[in-house]
Amino acid sequence: MDVYANIIGGNNVGAINDLKLWKITTIEGATSFAAKEGVTTSINTLSGLKIYDEAFNIFVQATGLNELGAGSLAGVNDDPNGYGVIRSSISVTATTAAVPEPSTYALMGVGLVGIGLMARRRRAAK
Structure with a gap:
């Protein structure tokens, strides 16, 4: 699964829309859910995050990383686990209007x- 983003960066990067940013190897948990009356919570785990080359180059340019910093960051991307794991919990409170x-x-x-x-x-x- 791919993650796209709209970004605004410094160092002549400017605004870029729909940049293919991350590749996610594994998603555990619901990717969509129906909100019912009250509180609904969805817990997800994203693992194997890898940044695409174009997005990496834009990130390096926007942040002004030197060769050592860019090389260190690239080493993380080469790890089989990528940038690691993100665990998220999304809670939605739904109320139904009285009819x-x-x-x-x-x-x-x-x-x-x-x-x-x-x-x-x-x-x-x-």
């Missing part, structure tokens, strides 16, 4: 008719 019952509308309608009839009677009594 009035049809009888509520009927009662409101009867009340409006009653107010209208009362106003009509007052006008007729004058």
